Amino acid sequence: MSAVGELFSQKRKAKKISLAKVSHDLLVKQEHLDAIEKGQWANLPEPTFAKGFIKIYAQYLGLDTSKILPLYRREYDETKYPHKQSPLQIKKRLMITPNKFALLLFIVTIAIFASYLLIQYFSILSAPKLEIISPPDDLTTSVPAITIDGRSEKEAMVSVNGQFIPIDDQGKFSYQYKLTQGKNTIEIIASKRLSPKSKVTRLVRLSK
Incomplete structure (x- = not known):
């Protein structure tokens, strides 16, 4: 003491x-x-x-x-x-001045813009979604033609066995496909520039 x-x-x-x-x-x-x-x-x-x-x-x-x-x-x-900072000193350091606010706003704007660019970048590089609504896989039918219904992305190009088909502004498509007797392998592909392709295969059998 x-x-x-x-x-x-x-x-x-x-x-x-x-x-x-x-x-x-x-x-x-x-x-x-x-x-x-x-x-x-x-x-x-x-x-x-x-x-x-x-x-x-x-x-x-x-x-x-x-x-x-x-x-x-x-x-x-x-x-x-x-030396310990007094509450007044801490408060002064935390006080937001117009310059600090402008800098913060600039940083937030840059961060949002960078995030947007990253999202667009990965969107371009990712394979387009492709969903086939009909026909189901491994279908047997006696009808010589089937309707291929599905949806993809509106920016994508869709082909059925190498034949490009129209797609609407919502990414939906519908295509009449003529079957041959026996087993028909139908390959539907969605593609975008610089992106990997998405592919779905349907097996349809035409019976007598």
């Missing part, structure tokens, strides 16, 4: 006053009063406030502040105080 802290502790105990009462009377946190009595100066707020606490605590106990403060200064080198 430090010499200064010992003076406070002895005087308080001699007066039979608890730290809790001192804290209540002076409106100073008990942990700060405890740090003063133990000489744990680094646990106190910055030196300006620490000296204020020491002064009012000394006056409260009837100690001579003209002697206490010099003892404190000899005991503790304030230049070694681990």
Whole structure:
């Protein structure tokens, strides 16, 4: 325990006053009063406030502040105080100025634009979706023609066994396909520029 802290502790105990009462009377946190009595100066707020606490605590106990403060200064080198940011300093750092807001807006705009480009890039490089609604696979029929219904992407080109077929602005298509006797393998392909192809195969048997 430090010499200064010992003076406070002895005087308080001699007066039979608890730290809790001192804290209540002076409106100073008990942990700060405890740090003063133990000489744990680094646990106190910055030196300006620490000296204020020491002064009012000394006056409260009837100690001579003209002697206490010099003892404190000899005991503790304030230049070694681990500077902590006050709430005011933190608030000032967090305050958004017009320049900071403009910079933030610029960064957000760039991020949104970059995200859009990435989405478009991967959309171009990804295979187009292709869904065949009819006919079902492995179908046997006696009708010599079937309707191939499906949907893809409106930017895609769709072909049936190498024959390109029209597609509407919603990506839907419908195509009449003539069957030959026996097994018919129908290959439907959707393709886009620079993208892999999507392929669906249907097996249809024409029976007599």
